[in-house]
Amino acid sequence: MIGVVGGGQLAMLLVEAGKKRDVDVVVQTAAQTDPAAKKTNQVILQDPTNPVGTKLLAEKSRFITFENEWVDIKSLLSLQNNGVSFVPKLQSIGPLINKITQRELLNSLDIPCPEWLPIPLTKSSEFELPADWGFPLMAKASKGGYDGKGTKIIKNLKQLQEFLAIKTEEQWMMEKWVSFDKELSIVSSRDSKGIVRSLPIVETYQSEQVCDWVLAPADINHDVDLMVRNIVSSLLAELDYVGVIAIEFFYGSEGLLVNEIAPRTHNSGHFSIDACSSSQFDQQICITSGMEVPIPEMLVDGALMANLLGLQNDYPLTLTQRLDDLRSIPGLNVYWYEKEEEKKGRKLGHVTYLLNNKDPLSRKKEALDILKTIRSIWPTS
Numbered sequence: 001m002i003g004v005v006g007g008g009q010l011a012m013l014l015v016e017a018g019k020k021r022d023v024d025v026v027v028q029t030a031a032q033t034d035p036a037a038k039k040t041n042q043v044i045l046q047d048p049t050n051p052v053g054t055k056l057l058a059e060k061s062r063f064i065t066f067e068n069e070w071v072d073i074k075s076l077l078s079l080q081n082n083g084v085s086f087v088p089k090l091q092s093i094g095p096l097i098n099k100i101t102q103r104e105l106l107n108s109l110d111i112p113c114p115e116w117l118p119i120p121l122t123k124s125s126e127f128e129l130p131a132d133w134g135f136p137l138m139a140k141a142s143k144g145g146y147d148g149k150g151t152k153i154i155k156n157l158k159q160l161q162e163f164l165a166i167k168t169e170e171q172w173m174m175e176k177w178v179s180f181d182k183e184l185s186i187v188s189s190r191d192s193k194g195i196v197r198s199l200p201i202v203e204t205y206q207s208e209q210v211c212d213w214v215l216a217p218a219d220i221n222h223d224v225d226l227m228v229r230n231i232v233s234s235l236l237a238e239l240d241y242v243g244v245i246a247i248e249f250f251y252g253s254e255g256l257l258v259n260e261i262a263p264r265t266h267n268s269g270h271f272s273i274d275a276c277s278s279s280q281f282d283q284q285i286c287i288t289s290g291m292e293v294p295i296p297e298m299l300v301d302g303a304l305m306a307n308l309l310g311l312q313n314d315y316p317l318t319l320t321q322r323l324d325d326l327r328s329i330p331g332l333n334v335y336w337y338e339k340e341e342e343k344k345g346r347k348l349g350h351v352t353y354l355l356n357n358k359d360p361l362s363r364k365k366e367a368l369d370i371l372k373t374i375r376s377i378w379p380t381s
Contacts, residue, residue, distance in 0.1 A: 001026060002288045003057040006048045006067025007034035009337040009347065010265050013273070014067070015039040017281035023289050028057045035337045036067075051075040058084040065243060065288045069097045069263050070144065087288045088243040088263060095239065096263045100142045100173050106258055109238060111231055113258045114250070115176040118142075119164070127164055129174070138175040139163060151209055180252035183259070184218055186228055187269035189244045189283040190236040191293045199272050199280060199296050201228055204248070207380045210345065214305040215367050216271045217298065219360035220251070227256050235261070244284040267307065267347075272296060274333050274352045275303035302355035304367040306374050308336075310346040311381070325377045326351060332374070344381070 002018070004011045007029020015036050018025040026042035027034075028050075037043045042060065046053020049072055057064060063085045073090050080090050095105045106113045119127055119139070129137075137160065141150035154160045154174075183206065188198040200217035232247060246266030248259040269280035278286075278296040286293045308326075317325070319342060326334050336349040353370050357363040 001042070001061045002285070003028065003044075003061030003064040004036065004067055005054060005057065005064060005071070007031070007036040007043075008067055009035050009349075011036035011067040012039050012337060013270075013281045013335075014065075014265070014284060017279060017285045020282070021285050021289070021291065023285055023291075025285075026057060026060050028053045033340050035339060038338055051079065055079055055084075063087050063288045063290070065284060066093070066264055068146075069093065071097055073097070088239075088241050092239045092241040092243075093263045096261050098142045099140055099260065100171065102261050103173070105235075105238075109234060111234065111258055112255060114138075114178045117174050119172045119174055121171050122167070127174075129160075130176075133176050135160075136177050138177060139172050140175060142171045142173060144170065178250050178252070178254060178257060180250035180254070180257075182218065182220070182251045184220065184224075184228065184249040184251055184256075185214070185246060185266070185268035186232060186249075187244060187246045187266055187272070187280045188229075188232045188236065189280075189287055189293065189296075190241050191287050192242050192290075194237070195293070196233050196236055197283065197293065197295055198229060198232060199269055199276060200298050201225060202268055202271065204268050210309065211267050211307055212380055213307070213367075213371055214268050214271060215364060216275060216303045216305070219364070224251060224256060231256075231258065243287055244280055267350075268305075270335070270350050271303040271305040271352050273335075275300050275354060300354045300356075301358050302363045302367070304353045304355060304370060306351050306371060307347055308349040308351065308378055309380060310342040310344050310348055311379070312344055317377070322378050326374065329370075329373060332370070 001024040004014055004027045007027045011027050012035035015025045025040055027036040028044040028046055028048050029037050030047045044053050044057045065087045073094050095101045100118050103116050135156050137154040139152045144150055183204045184201055185204050186201045190196045202214050202216040203218040204214050205212050244265050246262040250257045250259050265280045272279040276296045276298055278294040333352045339348055355363050355366050357366050
């Protein structure tokens with residue numbers, strides 16, 4: 001049996017992947033109504049950040065993995081020092097749970113990323129931009145940001161001054177604006193023997209700083225593909241990382257730049273459940289449980305993944321109508337997370353569709369055609 005710290009949709013999909021391998025999964029989560037708790041009989045009803053709950057989780061499982069990177073390393077080190085096996089190890093996750101330490105790691109390895117500066121915790125007026133930085137700028141919280149939260153676009157000097165005047169308990173960083181042609185993502189895994197396996201690189205499309213849809217594989221040349229994979233291998237080796245990891249990139253006139261790193265399964269890898277011989281969740285289950293890890297080969301020419309976000313209360317189609325309409329589309333696979341409440345912008349589910357065109361341009365047109373149908377039923381906002 002393996003344990004998962006967290007009970008959201010990523011943990012839910014890990015539970016379902018475990019069932020296919022006859023691997024029991026116990027989750028640590030705050031409520032019995034959380035997505036993963038509904039899919040397993042083994043639940044530790046404790047907040048995922050509570051080390052007491054993680055200790056109870058360790059008593060029921062041989063190995064423990066994480067749904068997200070909101071991990072208090074210091075509080076869990078005593079468990080690891082007393083024989084609890086975390087996958088990845090806490091030392092491997094440590095530099096990745098904070099966007100500032102992520103950037104410091106990338107800089108130390110000479111891996112390209114956007115230019116950035118830490119903002120003093122007080123956000124004092126002493127903070128100065130480099131002379132060659134213009135507007136807009138991107139501000140990012142060092143911890144806790146997701147789905148557009150923890151980020152802010154700064155459009156002019158007045159907005160910058162207002163932003164710096166706000167007192168927060170969390171440190172932020174400022175990033176020079178990057179002009180790019182594509183946003184790319186790769187989900188990779190590294191097993192205990194140091195073997196790295198990767199899903200196809202995908203192109204991601206955002207709406208209001210939240211992932212809207214994903215196209216697999218990305219239409220990129222061989223050199224870019226090779227550079228992405230080399231960066232992944234270098235990072236995983238440097239961290240002695242065991243488990244699944246996701247890395248997001250900008251690609252354009254400034255070359256290939258690492259945007260963010262997620263030490264876990266990732267939204268951009270959901271297509272793999274239907275399109276690959278081994279999904280990102282299967283990879284994590286196999287690695288965590290010590291099973292032989294298969295190569296995640298693409299089984300089809302391409303795949304589309306689209307997120308289903310919560311809409312306004314006054315949207316004319318009910319939740320049931322939307323789901324029924326989506327499920328009536330031939331070839332569309334609907335994944336519903338069974339969250340208790342529809343809140344605007346909340347990730348409630350996703351859909352995938354397998355593509356049949358070998359040519360990248362034809363494949364993208366096929367994806368856009370089916371996406372138009374999906375969004376006519378379930379828009380982005």
